[in-house]
Amino acid sequence: MAFDWLNKFQHRVEKDPDYAAKTLAAYRLGMKAKGSIVGVAIEPAPDCCAAARELPAGKVYHPDQAPLLPLPDCPQGRRCACLYRPVMTYQQ
Amino acid sequence: MLDVFLRIPLFKLYRRFGRPRLLPLNLTLSPSPKCNSRCLTCNIWMKRENELTLEEWDKVLASLGRAPYWFTISGGEPLMYPQVVQLTQSVYEHCRPGVINIPTNGILPNIPENVQRIARACPQSHVIINLSLDGVGEKHDFIRGVPGNFRKFEQCLEQLLSLRRQFNNLTIGIHSVISVFNAEHLDEIIAYADRSGADQFITEIAEPRVELDTVGLPITPSAESYAKAIDHLIAYVESKRFTGIARITEALRVEYYKLVKRILDEQDQVIACYAGWVSAHIYADGTVWPCCVRGDNLGNLRDHNYDFKEIWFGEKIQEVRRSIAAKECHCPLANAAYTSMLHDIKTLARVGAKLLRPGDKIGL
Numbered sequence: 001m002a003f004d005w006l007n008k009f010q011h012r013v014e015k016d017p018d019y020a021a022k023t024l025a026a027y028r029l030g031m032k033a034k035g036s037i038v039g040v041a042i043e044p045a046p047d048c049c050a051a052a053r054e055l056p057a058g059k060v061y062h063p064d065q066a067p068l069l070p071l072p073d074c075p076q077g078r079r080c081a082c083l084y085r086p087v088m089t090y091q092q
Numbered sequence: 093m094l095d096v097f098l099r100i101p102l103f104k105l106y107r108r109f110g111r112p113r114l115l116p117l118n119l120t121l122s123p124s125p126k127c128n129s130r131c132l133t134c135n136i137w138m139k140r141e142n143e144l145t146l147e148e149w150d151k152v153l154a155s156l157g158r159a160p161y162w163f164t165i166s167g168g169e170p171l172m173y174p175q176v177v178q179l180t181q182s183v184y185e186h187c188r189p190g191v192i193n194i195p196t197n198g199i200l201p202n203i204p205e206n207v208q209r210i211a212r213a214c215p216q217s218h219v220i221i222n223l224s225l226d227g228v229g230e231k232h233d234f235i236r237g238v239p240g241n242f243r244k245f246e247q248c249l250e251q252l253l254s255l256r257r258q259f260n261n262l263t264i265g266i267h268s269v270i271s272v273f274n275a276e277h278l279d280e281i282i283a284y285a286d287r288s289g290a291d292q293f294i295t296e297i298a299e300p301r302v303e304l305d306t307v308g309l310p311i312t313p314s315a316e317s318y319a320k321a322i323d324h325l326i327a328y329v330e331s332k333r334f335t336g337i338a339r340i341t342e343a344l345r346v347e348y349y350k351l352v353k354r355i356l357d358e359q360d361q362v363i364a365c366y367a368g369w370v371s372a373h374i375y376a377d378g379t380v381w382p383c384c385v386r387g388d389n390l391g392n393l394r395d396h397n398y399d400f401k402e403i404w405f406g407e408k409i410q411e412v413r414r415s416i417a418a419k420e421c422h423c424p425l426a427n428a429a430y431t432s433m434l435h436d437i438k439t440l441a442r443v444g445a446k447l448l449r450p451g452d453k454i455g456l
Contacts, residue, residue, distance in 0.1 A: 002312045002356060003300050005421055009386065010307050022139075026305070030138035035130045036237060037138070043308070085308050086135055090273075 045081030115159035118371035127168040130237025135305040151398035153186040198248035222267035271298030302387030315356040367428040
């Protein structure tokens, strides 16, 4: 994929303390305001924790139901490299 | 403008040796992510931030002084920001830039009134308003996610073109984002722009950006698809005859389009990127970024007494500059690319040669 470096780069960035709340609130608003977003997926990091590995691959969540990142007990804390990604109509 | 060219060798030294320390020439401000478009290529409109107040912006701009030459007031939809006129006035009063560039979706009915106020308030700056156009007719509405957007775009364009006659410092352009959704229709957009009466037609490519929350989304056209579309635009530009400063800007644009082709093809920086030295971005909540693609948090102005220099000459930016200089990133971001091109000798030589070539329609 073009600009794959950016994907890897973003995985490495330390998360803000309100990462989950803020990102999911944005997606919630996006769905409510009838944007082309249909939900949120979790893109696990290559070296993610056991709990992240157990998440169903490719599952699209409603922002209200998405697991909060970092997952509880993630040993990497705010260095957790898993990310939320918006899922768009044109991807389905 | 001469001052800008005089600073080029200094910025080259700054990037290479860390001295002399300089503030950026090219600054993008995003006062708010809010937007009334629902573009397929952008998700910034979903975001909400603890936005800097006008008083806070005023302090930030005072700390920059007369260093920046080029300001882009971006968004979200910048002309939806309630204090956009006052913010622009503050930019003008503190920094007196050569250029103030504002993109807009053309939807709100008060856009021409605000543009008029801005052009009047900034008489010594060149105010450029670029109206977004991603397709003709319903194709535009589909990509922008707003029914009736194209009709509003046309009304707004007509009003702005009429306004242009009152202000020597006002340029009205059309700006298209070339994405997987419209790359095959670029010819139609070029033809529309050509007969629109707009002063300029510019494009950039839809790309993943941290700012827009588009990382990983399949919006960027393939290298082949982009090349096919942009070659038509290059042929169009080269078939036109430009005069005055437009000769230089159009020659630079052709260079930019060719640069994007190479970046897509080679997946490399191609020319040295000067984001983080010459260009920077201040996000709505006061966070300073080297660019909106990486969105590295260099620091928040609220934590630095609104003094841009504290962040720009601080410790945290050093690692980001190292990463950019080491070519750990590459992208076709137009805003940064144009300033980087000004620092690339080969690009400048090609532009110069083109301007001097006899019989070239962009040339003399």
